[in-house]
Amino acid sequence: MACLLMFILLVLFQAIIPVVLSHGNAQTCRSYCGNLTVDYPFATQSGCGHPGFRDLLFCINDVLMFHISSGSYRVLDIDYAYQSLTLHDPHMSTCDSIVLGGRGNGFVVEQWRSPFLNPTTDNVFMLIECSAESPLFEGFPGKHLPCGNVSGMGCEEYYNCPAWDIIGPKRVGPVYGSGPPECCAVSFEAIKAVNLTKLGCQGYSSAYSLAPLRLSGPDGWSYGIRVKYSIQGNEAFCKACEATGGTCGFDIDGNSDLCMCGSWNSTSNCDSVHSTSNRIRWTFMDAIAGLLMTEIIWRNLPSLQ
Ligand SMILES: *[C@@H]1O[C@H](CO)[C@@H](O)[C@H](O)[C@H]1NC(C)=O
Ligand SMILES: *[C@@H]1O[C@H](CO)[C@@H](O)[C@H](O)[C@H]1NC(C)=O
Numbered sequence: 001m002a003c004l005l006m007f008i009l010l011v012l013f014q015a016i017i018p019v020v021l022s023h024g025n026a027q028t029c030r031s032y033c034g035n036l037t038v039d040y041p042f043a044t045q046s047g048c049g050h051p052g053f054r055d056l057l058f059c060i061n062d063v064l065m066f067h068i069s070s071g072s073y074r075v076l077d078i079d080y081a082y083q084s085l086t087l088h089d090p091h092m093s094t095c096d097s098i099v100l101g102g103r104g105n106g107f108v109v110e111q112w113r114s115p116f117l118n119p120t121t122d123n124v125f126m127l128i129e130c131s132a133e134s135p136l137f138e139g140f141p142g143k144h145l146p147c148g149n150v151s152g153m154g155c156e157e158y159y160n161c162p163a164w165d166i167i168g169p170k171r172v173g174p175v176y177g178s179g180p181p182e183c184c185a186v187s188f189e190a191i192k193a194v195n196l197t198k199l200g201c202q203g204y205s206s207a208y209s210l211a212p213l214r215l216s217g218p219d220g221w222s223y224g225i226r227v228k229y230s231i232q233g234n235e236a237f238c239k240a241c242e243a244t245g246g247t248c249g250f251d252i253d254g255n256s257d258l259c260m261c262g263s264w265n266s267t268s269n270c271d272s273v274h275s276t277s278n279r280i281r282w283t284f285m286d287a288i289a290g291l292l293m294t295e296i297i298w299r300n301l302p303s304l305q
């Protein structure tokens with residue numbers, strides 16, 4: 001009798017283990033890099049996160065790096081509530097220093113990725129020492145400059161930074177005759193890509209401000225690139241997957257969404273009947289366990305009576 005009970009327990013354990021495992025594995029995609037949490041839609045492991053952000057983030061010596069076609073940036077912050085990232089480019093000009101020689105990355109995102117990542121509308125790009133032939137100054141009737149203020153931030157104020165004491169700006173009005181301005185502020189929306197080579201610019205700065213600007217001025221702005229990310233209405237898939245104990249990921253080959261349920265992957269969620277061969281394998285094992293148990297109970301029926 002004791003032997004039978006032990007066997008039943010063993011079989012039960014076998015049936016329970018995969019369930020426990022699938023829940024234990026549920027958070028395998030979340031990772032930490034320095035003091036930043038990397039979570040959906042981002043990931044540092046392939047197959048995790050949303051396919052729009054594949055091969056984007058890399059954790060190198062506890063520093064989270066963001067890699068796009070224009071170069072690598074350090075990730076300063078990921079704001080999951082506002083769906084934004086804050087990036088830093090070491091060759092970007094700030095209030096304290098101006099970096100010339102076209103060494104800065106600017107910001108150019110791969111075409112396939114552009115629906116998922118865009119600098120925020122209140123982030124200003126200040127392009128520095130662009131040539132008179134720059135496409136920036138072409139196609140504007142009456143030589144009206146595309147340059148202006150973005151969210152109250154612009155070059156007029158930026159010129160007050162200590163960095164400009166060395167270079168000394170040529171102040172130019174909104175219509176230029178004597179040559180292009182030393183600095184031209186634009187929103188990302190206006191130019192779609194900040195490619196310093198293509199724009200013929202020597203340097204750039206990027207700033208955003210979370211505080212009321214009027215009080216702070218250019219030394220109070222935050223220098224960095226604020227990028228809005230978007231998962232294109234895919235939130236429902238991931239919510240449903242997580243609600244059933246899964247981890248959101250994607251199929252590396254097909255780029256289609258996958259809900260990782262520990263020992264198997266689902267195309268919807270971990271409670272679904274639509275399943276892969278791995279699920280069928282477990283179901284088969286459950287069936288064998290069930291059969292074994294029935295047989296044991298059947299055989300021992302006379303002794304139980
Ligand atoms: C993370 O660490 C950096 C310094 O390494 C610090 O500047 C930053 O404020 C920290 N961020 C958070 C959210 O703690
Ligand atoms: C589930 O999908 C992930 C990501 O594509 C893959 O790494 C993993 O091996 C898959 N697991 C199974 C059990 O097929």
Ligand SMILES: *[C@@H]1O[C@H](CO)[C@@H](O)[C@H](O)[C@H]1NC(C)=O
Nearest residue numbers: 069070071108195196197198
């Ligand atoms: C920037 O523009 C140059 C010249 O048009 C081009 O060769 C280069 O590939 C562009 N860079 C990126 C990252 O798109």
Ligand SMILES: *[C@@H]1O[C@H](CO)[C@@H](O)[C@H](O)[C@H]1NC(C)=O
Nearest residue numbers: 147148149152154156157174
């Ligand atoms: C930008 O703002 C500054 C300071 O508030 C102002 O002096 C300047 O005229 C504005 N420039 C443009 C192009 O709107």
